[in-house]
Amino acid sequence: MIPILPEGAAKPDAQASPADAAHAGAAQAAQAWLKQGSLQLRSLPPLSLYVHFPWCVRKCPYCDFNSHEAKNGIPEAEYLAALRRDLELALPLIWGRPIHSVFIGGGTPSLLSAAGMERLMSDLRSLLPLAPDVEITMEANPGTFEAEKFAAFRQLGVNRLSIGVQSFDSAKLHALGRIHDGEQARAALEIASRHFDNFNLDLMFALPGQSLAELQEDLAQALSWRPPHLSYYHLTLEPNTLFAKFPPDLPDDDLSADMQELIFAQTAAAGLAHYEVSAYARPDCQARHNRNYWEFGDYLGIGPGAHSKLSFAHRIVRQMRYKQPQTWITQCQAGAPLQQEHEVGRDELGFEFMLNALRLEDGFALNLFAERTGLPLSVIDAALQDAQRRGLLEVDHRWIKPSPLGKRFLNDLQQLFLHDA
Structure with missing residues (x-):
């Protein structure tokens, strides 16, 4: 068993003790093993699939994801054909391994037509052994919700939505550059709750000019829908975004900490367990796909800019597809969608x-x-x-x-x- 100091033990003095010497020797032995030992995976971890949809109606000023405004429409048929080709090229790396979860993210995948989603789901089922209880999540943004289309998505096998509400406050949504307002957010949730038993609400706090009372009102509205899962993210200024170039007036650290404490308390009171830094869920509703990431499981990513982490008996590799959508489509047609691949040291x-x-x-x-x-x-x-x-x-x-x-x-x-x- 690995020697662990008792919790709260005092920091060692500058003069090394016999225990310190033994610890240093163990550390040196570990480093020597890293240089000489062989990686030994006795079994492969669970495997998930991520499908990237790169287009959205408008790029949000805080977003650093690989998303592009669909100014001239979406080349849906060409994109879906490239996705299938991307997956076919990856099959030898994952042959026979069941897929435990699928996440269709973006961008705004809910811009796909019902016919496009039917084609995608048909391709996934024909090429992959999906687990009988597979979790299939699709990201969806208010402003793109059509009741009939989402009913079709559910019938096609999508069994979980992740809804990018961000806030119910129309002024805050405008400041975030979102295409929907508070009323559209509530309308989207009405449609989602009618067709899906399992859904996630994506919300953000520490928004431009947000007060504690405004955060409390946002949180109360979110909890009134009794969401099975809630993701609550602190708005951060990411490099290479419009907000990084022109920073808005955000709450200070003390107010942000108060907001986080309020979220902890109110979600717990509503029966949502805080199981990950930004994730809260009802019993049996934790996000299986995200949990697989956090537990260092495997995932195959297809689509422009998608990342993969794949394990083999004696190595673990990471991959990244070409990022720009048209370049990725061209590379898929040429049989070479990977821009980068390396073995993790x-x-x-x-x-x-x-x-x-x-x-x-x-x-x-x-x-x-x-x-x-x-x-x-x-x-x-x-x-x-x-x-x-x-x-x-x-x-x-x-x-x-x-x-x-x-x-x-x-x-x-x-x-x-x-x-x-």
């Missing part, structure tokens, strides 16, 4: 695993690290002990999870594992 795997798994409120079982990375937990022993000394981790013989302090300073906690690589 053994010295990177510990950080990559912890970067994802530490986002989970309840952490992860000890054996999951070896199962998903093919490495012994000893390779991150130094960082584990450092994190526990600082009071950022709680560790027992079965489980590792961020402490309350670790949740508050998650970035600092994750960085410790980067330094240990």
